[in-house]
Amino acid sequence: MSELNHEFLAELILRALKEDLGDAGDLTSLGTIPEAQTGTAHIVSKEAGVIAGIEVAAEVFSALDPSLMILAKKVDGDAVAKGDVILIISGSTRSLLSAERVALNFLRHMSGIATATANLVELVKETKTSIVCTRKTTPGLRGLEKYAVRCGGGRNHRFGLYDAVLIKDNHIAACGSVTKALQSAKHRAGHLVKIEVEVSSIEMLQEALAEGADVIMLDNMTPAQVKEAVAIVAGRALTEASGGITHETVRAYAEAGVDLISVGWITHSAPNLDLSLDYV
Secondary structure (H helix, E strand, O other), X not given: OOOOOHHHHHHHHHHHHHHHHOOOOOHHHHHHOOOOOEEEEEEEEOOOEEOOOHHHHHHHHHHHXXXXXXXXXXXXXXXXXXXXXXXXXXEEHHHHHHHXXXXXXXXXXXXXXXXXXXXXXXXXXXXXXXXXXXXXXXXXXXXXXXXXXXXXXXXXXXOXXXXXXXXXXXXXXXXXXXHHHHHHHHHHOOOOOOEEEEEOOHHHHHHHHHOOOOEEEEEOOOHHHHHHHHHHHOOOOEEEEEOOOOOOOHHHHHHOOOOEEEOOHHHHOOOOOOEEEEEO
């Protein structure tokens, strides 16, 4: 969690709690639970997976009620089995129940991303290929989602438009060619800024190599085409396969020899890990 911006996280959690509680608070808990009642709740995994966001969930409870006692039984990146206890929270029953949904929303979403990533990482083990995420993230949650990818054993692609140059098909169309786009980018970017170019054919690949691209994204190519492209690159640039890669195809792309496989769906479409809060 030291990897996350805690100032950003605190603001995010407060907005999420405000969204759920509004100005009136938790009407159900206020109407059914005595103010002085205390108790304990467990957050439990209902299926196997990889956990991410434990401290985020803990901070939700603490933000709502600093007096709550929180004990983490797992750490981010841990594999969990069905029935495993992730967190134990004790204190005001009203507070436990009022923070439940916001805490679970963060934890389930981040753990789903970590689990999806870990499954892909397992499928490409013993190859040189790394699984990386993309900018296809939930607006406002990119930092958490990319952190969850790392918890699952993956790596991060660029965080935003500000930290690397990635020349895609629309940039090439607007400039007129791969060569023109690369020459312009190299002229404007500092010497420490990496430049990646998206290509969809061997001809475009040759252009990108001739102009000294640092990374070549092989977009929507078959594993056979990727293997041919990797042979042409021959270590002169990093290679990245992208576009529609699934559990069924990821191993074939890794065996084609690429350095990186970028997958957008691990952040934008990974199913939540099934977790629940059980009042005990």
